[in-house]
Amino acid sequence: MSLKRIRQHLISAMTGVKQRISRYLVSPIGKALNSIGQRLSSPIVKRVQPIYQRCVQPITRTLERLHRHLEPLLRRGLQGLQNYLSPPVIEGSYEKTRIAVLVNTVLVVLVANAAVLMVLAPFIFPKPAYFILLFLIIAIMRHSAVFIMRRGYVLIASFILATVLWLGATFLVYISDGLNGPHILTYITVVLIAGLLVGGRIGIIFAILSMALSLGISYLNVHRLLPSTPLGVQTPLSIWFILAANLVVVAIFQYQALESLNRALKRANRLAQEATEANDYKSKLLARVSHELRSPLGAILGITEMLHYGALGETSPEQHDATQRVLNNTRYLQRLVADLLDQSRMEAGQITVEESEFSPAKIVQQVHSLLLSKAQEKKLTLEFDIDSNLPSTLIGDPDRTEQILFNLASNAIKFTEKGGIVIKAYLPNQDKSEWALQVTDTGIGIPPEDQKRIFEAFWQVDDSPARKYGGVGLGLAIVQQLVHLMKGHITLKSEVDHGSTFTVFLPLSEKP
């Protein structure tokens, strides 16, 4: 990033130097010589002038040629350096790339530090040759780390780096008076880096190891059990260097960590927003589509009824049978559309329950009469039983209560091949706090593992073993949501091949 800017500065500086040389040096001298020659026209000047020109021209030309050759070289060289220093990008993994960037940053900082130390070592340390070695080791380390990471082994590279750094820190602590030496600070940086690179737990292990080892070293130091340290006495400048290097690394890491956290947060926010929008869009689409389906369905149903009931003239028995089939299918489709619309409105929070007086017995009778023919078609019995203790008038939402009972009872008919269905309305306990609607069938039953899932919307569509029974699987989802809206609850008792019993408990409130 900043390397690019440095490159631009260098190139423009070089161009500037060339221009300045020719502007301030070559051309003024040439001009001066020219004017002097013209004014004086002395024989000496006349003789000097061509010599000068012969001399100056090659210099200018050489400068220009040098510039022409050097500039691309410099450009390429700096570009190469930038490429060389840039971190490897691991395709398809953001996390790996992030760690690779961190590992690379640490190593580049180390290489730069080592380079500075190498240059300054003759002035600070008694044995500067060590620092050439140190620089070479770190440079090779960085090279191999990038090589390993380019092949995808980012975690291995980062673990090795953390270990090497820790060993390096330990060495530094060892040669610089243990706890008394300034290198003890390096442990903090190393532990921080290790934690960020390889993960929190590894960081903790490194921290414990560092504490133990530095204590051990200082113990040995205090008891003079260690050989004399090769670095000897620390100078204030070297201590400053160590502190500065540590601070720089920590600052870079902090920046990187915050940056990646910000990026992750932004990404999470964007995803959450997209998900909400998609869900809203889905609900709207569902509502819109089911609404639009209603009008043509209504027309189909109406016109078929006209045909069927002879509004357009008498029909033959075959025609009557055909229109009956069209009617059955259309009504089925209508039910599905109504369920979809209800589901989408429920998701959008548009369904509310009202409070009005109603007769629970009447609801049971109504559902019974609506479904009786359907049950008889399958040669099933459909009976109802109303508890005499149940108040004749309750407060609640009659339409939604009827919808609940209708869905449960028509489901029961759908999943029953033999026997019958009983609808019951009763008081489940003495205290009159709630009343119950119960639908019992002698149908196929529901295996225990599916008993929770059958209340999920669209469950039947994907994976239900009962798919041959048709439907989009919204009936029970709607029932459950309606029951919850009415502050009630629903229970299910079922055994495979022995039928099912759905019981809806609703809060009981009577006319005051």
Next chain:
Amino acid sequence: MEEKAPTPKNFAFVIEDDEDQAYVFDSALRMAGFDAETITDGTTAQKRIAEEVPQIIILDLHLPGIRGDQLLQQIRSDDRLENTQVIVTTADAALAESLEDEAALVLLKPVSFTQLSTLAARFRPPQEDSGQP
């Protein structure tokens, strides 16, 4: 019907912009013994309501021109139409509930042909029973 002759008995308006739906409503009313006229937009409906006194008005709420609920207000504030039964049809359940007091009947779409026919037959004046089943 254009001249100012008194509106015939058993006369009905079907105000519905969906032609197929209007056709079904029209047939249902005929089956129930009514003479029905179909109107497909609010502006024409407003004009025709001012001219005639039908027994039944089937009123769709979603109309081009003048909205159905505005027409309903107008019908209810017109003394001539005091005995006119308005059957509102709508696909919007919430809207249907809010209009329950103002209309004789609110039917949630899809409205069944037999349902409408049976209901309309109930509104036929008893003295005019002309052999319909």
